[in-house]
Amino acid sequence: MSKDTGKGYISGISGPVVFAKGNQRLGMLEMVYVGHNRLVGEVISIDNDKAVIQVYESTTGLKINEPVESTGNPLSVNLGPGIIGEVFDGIQRPLHELVKKSGTLIEKGIFAPAPDNTKKWNVNILVKPGDDIHPGSIIAETEETASLMHKVMVPPGIRGKVTKVSTDGEYTIEDEIIEIDTGKGLEKISMLQKWPVKRGRPFAQRIPAYMPLVTGQRVIDMMFPLAKGGTAAIPGGFGTGKTMTQHQLAKWSDADIVVYIGCGERGNEIADVLESFPKLKDPRSGRSLMDRTVLIANTSNMPVAAREASIYTGITIAEYYRDMGYHVALMADSTSRWAEALREISGRLEEMPAEEGYPAYLPSRLSQFYERAGYVRNLNGTTGSISIIGAVSPQSNDFSEPVTQNTKRFTRCFWALDKSLAYSRHYPAINWTESYSEYINELSEWYEEKTDRHFREKRTRLLAILQEESRLMEIVKLIGKDVLPDSQKLTLEVAKVIRVGFLQQNAFHENDTFVPIEKQYRMLNIMLYLSERTDDLVKKGIPVSVIVESGLFNKISQMKYTIPNDDLSGIDDLKSEIDEFYNRITLKYSNTGGRNQT
């Protein structure tokens, strides 16, 4: 039994939490090795001589008095080329490597270095002796994947003059590539750097958001857009489409890098990503989607403490690529499972709970996480961004529960998924009355440039029609549709076109799964045009039934399928059809006396 100094020993075990005594030098948030199997853990609280450690692997089989080794370092991730395209667990163990070590099941106490420290990268050195370098300075480049140039940066905290550079060539992440004189001595720099996950990486300054993260999803891009560098929450009961939405964004949004965190969710969803992403092409680079994606997979059956860490591992990796000047989109599915991990650990510590058993620090943890999003000027002068899209799984579909409510406070886009929309298979089930984006104003200049100066007004009109529909539906529920005047009946017809033809988007149809902004806007326009023209007809006394019979409404509802993304000419034809119909009917009814016909 090792009760010797320097090492501590296990004095108690409760689920994923271990208590350690005998080492007064253990520091808060320090990473430790627990037991003879050297399970990775982290010190999460210290009380006199007793340290509380959350263990990132199963504690089954541990014994009292087994050693607890300190490492002197906080829990960190390794940063360098070799991250993109990989799958890691919550504490950055490379899952493909683990298969090689322990087969298809994850055994305890197994370890493999990440990123791969044997792989050689073709490195281009960008500095020369005598150059001054600072934290963040880009000193070399290597092609990490076919679509991504990895910028090798000076780690934060290091500055000096370059004294020696290696020649361009093949290096592993641990090989020295340059040497600098820091003024206090010489220091070798390799491509690998470590960063403690719970601390945000430094940047120069925040820049106001002005560009959307274009997702290709109409209800998001046109109605409730997310800014690059912004934060969005997707709350929704089970099966309402959080994961589908996250996957759609991971596939189609115009980010340079996607960090996808499967946090306490299903193994099959990770398998799904791994099977589908490599086959899909990034619409911008034309390369495999996996070439810009990194997955953090800590599924629901994997240790709960590592689930807590997965969020931090993911955001730290995101910051690292942001520092290179990239736009990173981070999806966390689901932040509720992360919050539950906090609750579970907190419960084991017998901390005083706040609402629903969650610890009192839940809001501050959530805000710290979302605060790490942003559009920034980096230390090296480049600009980059992290957009965070967090799924929230409210228990009992009750949006007043603590995780949903607190997330709402710290995010600026709220895409509320609606059970009844999902039940009627209206996908994405984003409820248009409860959802909002606080970025509309900041982004309007961008939108006006990409579309036209009427963008905001048109968006408002579309929303107004939908609102009017909800109001009318209240009446219809009570007395039926027949008693409504024609103008209101028309509103219902138009709103239906908007719901079915515009808001609903079919993730499984090649023309509809991703739609460029131009087509989105032109669809919106044509629907408003349809509304305008038919409204005019109704004002002239032409019955709604005649207008509906024309088949125009159906045709326009189907335009998402019939008009290919790369040839929008069909939209003009639709417009002509509306005009033709308008003229024909107007003529017909004015000949026969209009109003009298009704």
Added chain:
Amino acid sequence: MKLEYLDLYEIKGPLVILEGIEGASYEELVEITLESGERRTGRVIKMDEDICVVQVFEGTSDISLKNARTWFSGNVLRLPLSGEILGRIFDGKGSPTDGLGAIYPDSRKDINGLPINPVSRKYPRNFIQTGISSIDGLSTLIRGQKLPIFSGSGLPHNELAVQIVRQARITDEDNSKFAIVFAAIGVKSDVADYFTRSFKESGVLEKVVMFQNLADDPVVERITTPRCALTAAEYLAFEKGMHVLVIMTDMTSYSEGLREISSSLEEIPSRKGFPGYLYSDLASMYERAGIIEGKEGSITQIPILTMPNDDITHPVPDLTAYITEGQLVLDRELAQKGVHPPVSILMSLSRLMKDSIGEGFTREDHPDIANQLFASYAKVQEVRALASVIGEDELSEIDRRYMDFGKAFEDRFIKQLHDENRDMNKTLELGWTLVSGLPREELDRIKPEILDKYYDEKGSGGF
């Protein structure tokens, strides 16, 4: 190191607490022998210095501080396994109860299993034809999926499960590789008997492994019953290459057992007194379904749970549905109308069907017709709500059409006899016949080219 200890320090609900223990390991199995010679088993669930908290599977009744000797096994609970488990019956700890003697194991496995490395999973894509239209057509079951049945007391969930077992066809493989693992958790003996009888009648009994923890069996064993069952399933699937269907009933009893233990540990509860880790705990079982790259077999789970008060927001169904890949919900109103199986179409969902139906899997029109049936039936609900306010006579013509469609859909599509086995084509044809009774412009979920091909312009839908 000492292995056996006399006396206990404290007894608290299903837990006993021992003092002066050395060398015990977390979650190890202990055996408690009473003066009477009776033996019980337990598991270490908390350790603090020399104090061990042990959860006793068979419960603590008759145990006193002075009448027990406790032996520490040095190991976690392991299930003895061999090919002979097929056709056998075990209790919730994996001991045979059918009087046919012990199993000669070729391996022993920790009943908690190990997490499948997510990168080793193969995404499930092969559908299992159950012959039940509401499932095959609208909530297709996929091999390797976990698809629970949410039910209420008195609803025919057991009948549905049995019909699935009887009719399930994995279209492309022979049935010798098919096995069933059945876990009865806190259910009454007549339920267990019903399943046994049905397995016998359909001639699959020798393909079934049963684990039974009946309503009057110890509560703590509810925790181990499904884990033993899943360990057996993993053995059959991943070592013997079989396609295993696991039926676990009733997961609500399971969760209540967990709640009972949690409260005797004085843990901080979350909703309705259930422990905050209920989600993770359920996930540790449900996630044991699946297919593994490079292995032949598969595990498909159909957990059954009764929703207290038919309340789907109750923590057990709620958290279950957050983990499983969809749910089949039974509806009391349909059952009362005589529609059997009373599958609530709108609330049921198979998450995995999206990638496993359509061209190359079932039929090209399957996704669209399924979507349309959902949407049209959702519309029926709206119209019914309206009709209940203004009266059916006041409905518009099209709304009346929807009323008729709704009735025909329930009577001819959802409803089917307990021994009626419809193949996929039949189910889809039935769907087309029904929607063809609606005007074409109402069918907004179907791609034009599919409509052109399958919609019957002259069809009346038979209603």
